[in-house]
Amino acid sequence: MRAHLHTDWRAIPEEARGAVAALGNFDGVHLGHAHLVHTLHMARPDEPLAVVTFEPHPRELFRPQDPPFRLTLSEERFAALAALGVKHVFQIRFDEAFSQMPAERFVSDVLHDALGLRHVACGHDFAFGHRRGGNTDFLAERATELGMGFTQVPALTDANGPYSSTRIRRLLQDGYPERAAQELGRPWSIRGEVHHGDKRGRLLGFPTANIPLGRHLEPARGVYAVTVRLPDGRARFGVANIGRRPTINDGQESRLEVNLFDFEGDLYGTTLSVALHALLRPERKFDGLDALKEQIARDAQEARVLLEAELSV
Missing domain, CATH: 3.40.50.620 (HUPs)
Known part of the structure; x- marks a missing residue:
């Protein structure tokens, strides 16, 4: 219907x-x-x-x-x-x-x-x-x-009282998307249009789709294991960063940057729905781009293992 x-x-x-x-x-x-x-x-x-x-x-x-x-x-x-x-x-x-x-x-x-x-x-x-x-x-x-x-x-x-939007916002801001998902009945998602970024992710070997948070709540800053719903309905595993990228010191407003695993294609201008499954680590500053690149690789592997264990049949 x-x-x-x-x-x-x-x-x-x-x-x-x-x-x-x-x-x-x-x-x-x-x-x-x-x-x-x-x-x-x-x-x-x-x-x-x-x-x-x-x-x-x-x-x-x-x-x-x-x-x-x-x-x-x-x-x-x-x-x-x-x-x-x-x-x-x-x-x-x-x-x-x-x-x-x-x-x-x-x-x-x-x-x-x-x-x-x-x-x-x-x-x-x-x-x-x-x-x-x-x-x-x-x-x-x-x-x-x-x-x-x-x-x-x-x-x-x-046991914690009435279900409420306020309670779920607090869980997300405290870094517990999996607990928020239990109260929502599904993972919390950010839906938005992919904008052009500075292409730094591509240079680091991990191209990202950049989505402004806009009017969405900003959850705890850090790196998340995510699933991404594409415009055609297909889903992809991925790893995402929410924050201000302190290592490159860009000083801009917080944004969502997501790397889709096993995906090739142009997403600029499309609308994606990015579901947060787990916070892997808080946002932090690294000693240069090489250290950041190594950590991103570890983050991606951790996200892949977590998502395959949680969602694969």
Whole structure:
């Protein structure tokens, strides 16, 4: 079943109306989000399954000075939601004008009139409308008055508490991508376009695809064992560096540089999805390019062994 992305809530096609929808930001689409979606589906299994979410994340609008924090941007989030069986993703543009919309209008004008939803579900802490004027109690009352069903879904928890995007961000920043993967239900991925670099990797014998982190969270700096999803769907093992390359002292912003094993081809301008499996070592400065080249070779071998043991059948 093919999923559909709708980015203009004022122009929803008739065939997309009448769905049941989970509401939220869904940054990361982790196991807690999956629990919300699955609980809604179990409540209304005969209705088309949808999600109402926002782009950009409201925090990006209200606190633009914050460092990038996103686990998933729009394309990666859509793919993760589609993998959960979501048929329609209603992605509402969260701009200054929309942020001024009162909670009442969000329920009546957007959820009911524009999207034609039959049932909505959210977590206990979902807040919406101008100055977060609406909460779950308000949503339950207004949804019922408008003839929409409502389900408040308890948070999915483990021994460490509720699953949350904040918790996963902390794991990545602390250098534990494998633990983050357990909470996401899949390895964490950075999706981005390959840009031209300075070709130093090629000179060192390890050509790399250079991908700016952009609005993605910056995880712990260092060298990672990764898998890379190519535009045609093929996957390759690889080794990646995230950081500022202190040995060559380029002083630029952090970036993702990935060397794909057993691959030849031009990737410039293409979009890759790079999944982090394990942090092999922290970023550090070496005594010259020869020492760096030797370490890169060791990193590549370690990544290959780790990935073959973890993923090969």
